[in-house]
Amino acid sequence: xxxxxxxxxxxxxxxxGTGVYGALSQTNLVMIMMGIELILAAGLLNLVAFWxxxxxxxxxxxxxxxxxMTVMAVEMAVGFGVAIARFRSRGSxxxxxxxxxxx
Amino acid sequence: xxxxxxxxxAFGLAAVWFGIVVFRTHSMVRSALALLFSQxxxxxxxxxxxxxxxxxxxxMMMATEMSIMAIFMVMFMMDPxxxxxxxxxxxxKLSLGAGILAFAGAxxxxxxxxxxxxxxEIPDAGEQVRLLGFELLGRSMLIFESAGLTILTAxxxxxxxAVQAAxxxxxxxxxxxxxxxxxxxx
Amino acid sequence: xxxxxxxxxxxxxxAMLVLLLRQWxxxxxxxxxxxxxxxxxxxxxxxxxxxxxxxVLPGLPRMPLLLEAGSLTAILSLMVAVVAFFVLIxxxxxxxxxxxxxxxxxxxxxxxxxxxLLVLSADWIxxxxxxxxxxxxxxxxxxxxxxxxxxxxxxxxxxxxxRSADLGLYIGAFLLIGLAGTSExxxxxxxxxxxxxxxxxxxxxxxxxxxxxxxxxxxxQRAMAGPTPVSALLHSATLVAAGAILxxxxxxxxxxxxxxVVGLVGGVTTVVTGLIxxxxxxxxxxxAASTSSQYGLMLLAIGAGAWVVxxxxxxxxxxxKSGLFLGAGxxxxxxxxxxxxxxxxxxxxxxxxxAGFTLAALALAxxxxxxxxxxxxxxxxxxxxxxxxxxxxxxxxAGTVLTGAYMARALMQLWQPTSIAAPDDKNLRWMGWGxxxxxxxxxxxxxxxxxxxxxxxxxxxxxTLAMMLGLGAAAIGLLLGWFVAPRVLLGxxxxxxxxxxxxxGGMDALVLRPxxxxxxxxxxxxxGIYAGVLGFGRAMMHLGRGTRLTDEAGIDGTxxxxxxxxxxxxxxxxxxxxxxxxxxxxLTITATGILAIGLFAAPLFY
Numbered sequence: 001x002x003x004x005x006x007x008x009x010x011x012x013x014x015x016x017g018t019g020v021y022g023a024l025s026q027t028n029l030v031m032i033m034m035g036i037e038l039i040l041a042a043g044l045l046n047l048v049a050f051w052x053x054x055x056x057x058x059x060x061x062x063x064x065x066x067x068x069m070t071v072m073a074v075e076m077a078v079g080f081g082v083a084i085a086r087f088r089s090r091g092s093x094x095x096x097x098x099x100x101x102x103x
Numbered sequence: 104x105x106x107x108x109x110x111x112x113a114f115g116l117a118a119v120w121f122g123i124v125v126f127r128t129h130s131m132v133r134s135a136l137a138l139l140f141s142q143x144x145x146x147x148x149x150x151x152x153x154x155x156x157x158x159x160x161x162x163m164m165m166a167t168e169m170s171i172m173a174i175f176m177v178m179f180m181m182d183p184x185x186x187x188x189x190x191x192x193x194x195x196k197l198s199l200g201a202g203i204l205a206f207a208g209a210x211x212x213x214x215x216x217x218x219x220x221x222x223x224e225i226p227d228a229g230e231q232v233r234l235l236g237f238e239l240l241g242r243s244m245l246i247f248e249s250a251g252l253t254i255l256t257a258x259x260x261x262x263x264x265a266v267q268a269a270x271x272x273x274x275x276x277x278x279x280x281x282x283x284x285x286x287x288x289x
Numbered sequence: 290x291x292x293x294x295x296x297x298x299x300x301x302x303x304a305m306l307v308l309l310l311r312q313w314x315x316x317x318x319x320x321x322x323x324x325x326x327x328x329x330x331x332x333x334x335x336x337x338x339x340x341x342x343x344x345v346l347p348g349l350p351r352m353p354l355l356l357e358a359g360s361l362t363a364i365l366s367l368m369v370a371v372v373a374f375f376v377l378i379x380x381x382x383x384x385x386x387x388x389x390x391x392x393x394x395x396x397x398x399x400x401x402x403x404x405x406l407l408v409l410s411a412d413w414i415x416x417x418x419x420x421x422x423x424x425x426x427x428x429x430x431x432x433x434x435x436x437x438x439x440x441x442x443x444x445x446x447x448x449x450x451x452r453s454a455d456l457g458l459y460i461g462a463f464l465l466i467g468l469a470g471t472s473e474x475x476x477x478x479x480x481x482x483x484x485x486x487x488x489x490x491x492x493x494x495x496x497x498x499x500x501x502x503x504x505x506x507x508x509x510q511r512a513m514a515g516p517t518p519v520s521a522l523l524h525s526a527t528l529v530a531a532g533a534i535l536x537x538x539x540x541x542x543x544x545x546x547x548x549x550v551v552g553l554v555g556g557v558t559t560v561v562t563g564l565i566x567x568x569x570x571x572x573x574x575x576x577a578a579s580t581s582s583q584y585g586l587m588l589l590a591i592g593a594g595a596w597v598v599x600x601x602x603x604x605x606x607x608x609x610k611s612g613l614f615l616g617a618g619x620x621x622x623x624x625x626x627x628x629x630x631x632x633x634x635x636x637x638x639x640x641x642x643x644a645g646f647t648l649a650a651l652a653l654a655x656x657x658x659x660x661x662x663x664x665x666x667x668x669x670x671x672x673x674x675x676x677x678x679x680x681x682x683x684x685x686x687a688g689t690v691l692t693g694a695y696m697a698r699a700l701m702q703l704w705q706p707t708s709i710a711a712p713d714d715k716n717l718r719w720m721g722w723g724x725x726x727x728x729x730x731x732x733x734x735x736x737x738x739x740x741x742x743x744x745x746x747x748x749x750x751x752x753t754l755a756m757m758l759g760l761g762a763a764a765i766g767l768l769l770g771w772f773v774a775p776r777v778l779l780g781x782x783x784x785x786x787x788x789x790x791x792x793x794g795g796m797d798a799l800v801l802r803p804x805x806x807x808x809x810x811x812x813x814x815x816x817g818i819y820a821g822v823l824g825f826g827r828a829m830m831h832l833g834r835g836t837r838l839t840d841e842a843g844i845d846g847t848x849x850x851x852x853x854x855x856x857x858x859x860x861x862x863x864x865x866x867x868x869x870x871x872x873x874x875x876l877t878i879t880a881t882g883i884l885a886i887g888l889f890a891a892p893l894f895y
Binding site for chain 1: 105107108111112115116118119122123125126131134135138141142145148149152153154156157160161164168171172175176178192193194195197198199201202203204205206207208209210212213214218219221222224225226231234235238239243246247250253254257258260261262263264265
């Protein structure tokens with residue numbers, strides 16, 4: 001019985017749902033990034049669980065985890081770059097106020 | 104009920120609970136700390152699942168990342184202790200619906216899918232790291248290298264973005280924004 | 290280290306050197322191009338003597354990165370190297386007074402290196418990477434003077450047009466990799482049947498974007514906002530050529546149904562853009578439209594089943610068009626503008642430059658014994674011999690007449706009597722040498738064609754009838770262009786041609802087949818990537834409505850319905866772009882959800 005796997009997947013589902021809610025509901029750029037971090041963390045959890053319980057012989061799975069961690073780091077770096085640029089020029093990182101992209 | 108399951112449940116519930124706390128506190132510093140705890144709990148789950156290297160890596164990386172995040176929070180919000188009340192939410196119903204739907208969908212998949220037999224034998228920690236090393240520096244070299252290059256690019260891009268803003272003349276008034284957008288757009 | 294590495298790395302190293310030294314940028318750049326030129330000559334020598342150079346680099350698991358200089362790729366590599374070398378020589382003079390020379394020459398060299406990589410790649414993954422690289426570098430080069438109004442927009446437009454068409458390359462290449470189980474191009478060409486047709490059509494879309502075929506031709510004329518050496522390189526041997534090169538390389542795989550579409554796209558393009566060129570008021574934009582037209586002729590040749598002929602015309606065109614652009618650059622230098630009225634008489638003031646320009650123009654029109662004569666007649670002969678001769682031949686001949694007409698018009702404008710003297714500038718010497726080099730090629734390249742055919746192991750169809758037809762069409766075109774004003778010649782089409790057969794007007798009626806691609810491009814351009822995802826869904830619904838109209842109102846109804854639907858969906862898509870980040874995020878998540886549901890539901894319908 002795959003009870004450990006299912007429990008882990010449900011936990012990841014919880015994190016994913018929370019992340020989606022956060023990314024959609026927050027008005028602050030940094031808070032949106034936190035939501036996205038949670039979504040990615042849920043993905044990480046799934047990857048590790050699949051490796052551990054289904055295919056421990058496929059070590060590539062761990063490489064995928066490293067790649068997702070890279071993505072998280074990149075997202076943080078670029079996100080903070082945008083946040084700083086925005087904060088310097090507009091004095092706030094509230095996304096309700098960001099409408100310059102309006103075409 | 105195995106020991107592994109108990110720990111998975113405990114750390115998993117902790118991770119989800121702290122994940123929810125991130126969006127419920129009224130202080131961004133507390134949010135960042137809650138996210139740190141959540142990510143650490145996930146790292147602990149990795150350890151429970153016998154992937155020592157990834158677990159430790161997750162905890163270390165997230166600790167640094169979240170402390171940086173906390174510093175930024177203080178910088179942007181001028182709210183070190185979370186004393187002031189704040190509410191920064193919009194499109195509540197939509198977000199809540201989307202979150203619940205995403206959770207329900209993923210849970211349904213987890214429960215309904217036929218996962219097949221569970222592996223019991225896994226390589227021990229040292230063997231894992233050895234295999235991962237060979238994987239990264241052998242077959243998947245290109246992918247690994249491009250990941251490194253991506254991080255480097257992101258670092259340079261982020262720095263360039265943050266620095267350039269300082270050199271540019273400050274916009275006279277907020278309403279100059281759209282004009283600038285038009286100049287560079289089509 | 291084989292010559293393959295030198296061909297690609299010499300420009301890259303030269304670019305780095307340019308950026309480091311920040312002095313003598315032009316000379317260093319030309320030196321790098323010269324080394325690459327010698328190395329690619331060596332490659333061709335290897336291919337001729339039966340020992341083609343090849344390089345295998347470790348890449349993805351089971352899919353190594355391959356570089357190979359077979360006879361076809363070695364010829365193309367030599368073409369790129371030669372044109373790049375002369376254009377860089379020219380640029381030393383042209384950019385002499387620009388303050389940002391290092392940036393210019395470094396980007397040019399990167400462009401050349403990327404193109405060499407594209408030409409020499411023997412597997413799809415390297416090709417995709419190189420394809421992206423030339424896209425980026427062309428964006429940087431078109432937008433080189435980004436301070437000027439309109440330039441940034443032109444660069445963005447070029448990028449988005451080619452970008453959206455590139456999706457075809459991605460899907461097509463992955464389809465071929467999946468079917469063949471290997472990323473080697475030569476192995477994947479063994480694909481046959483329906484998959485080959487689908488993949489061929491997808492790759493055609495990518496080639497249409499890059500080679501500026503109707504209806505994706507608009508960006509090329511706007512790309513004239515870049516410096517003239519960029520245009521010369523971009524039109525003759527690099528970016529625009531990439532599309533035709535892609536089709537030439539996959540031509541052996543294409544089944545008859547796909548060839549019909551390729552020929553039709555090429556034929557329509559050669560006529561439509563020929564008309565645009567005739568109505569153009571700006572010399573550089575005229576040349577740009579003529580590029581589309583000539584690439585249309587190449588596609589027509591591929592459609593007629595004679596890819597060797599397309600290759601020969603590509604080579605001839607590379608030499609001719611770079612010559613024309615370099616000449617135009619000299620005139621632009623003298624008058625500070627490329628508007629037809631402003632450069633009137635510029636040729637009379639600089640007779641030696643004008644002689645070079647004229648030789649190139651006559652070569653393009655197809656007068657013997659210049660290079661264009663042989664390749665153009667070969668195209669007409671191929672069209673005559675192909676099963677689709679009934680419609681390929683008239684389109685090809687019309688394209689030839691138009692070529693003669695617009696070239697004669699440009700020549701006449703340059704030969705007007707004038708009182709403005711040519712400026713005395715020592716930089717002119719560099720430009721002159723660059724121009725002389727490519728014009729010599731444009732004149733003499735025809736003599737090398739038999740040898741090239743022997744090398745490639747294919748024989749051109751020779752036919753006296755085709756020669757007579759081609760020569761007659763060229764002569765008629767030249768005479769019409771010289772003696773009849775375009776306003777009279779084009780008649781009611783004049784105003785229409787001048788705004789480039791604007792998309793909402795009547796373009797749709799001319800090109801029903803690739804209309805889907807256009808709707809997608811319109812949506813992207815208008816509404817940006819996010820809104821495009823949903824907007825496409827809406828366009829599809831409107832398309833459904835449009836289809837229902839067909840039953841009621843016949844073909845006319847479809848055409849107009851489609852136009853209306855495109856406009857309407859564009860308007861709606863614009864509403865979606867509220868510029869609110871959270872709305873965009875919500876849209877993204879919705880679209881992702883729909884995709885996920887589709888993926889999970891797919892097995893149910895299997």
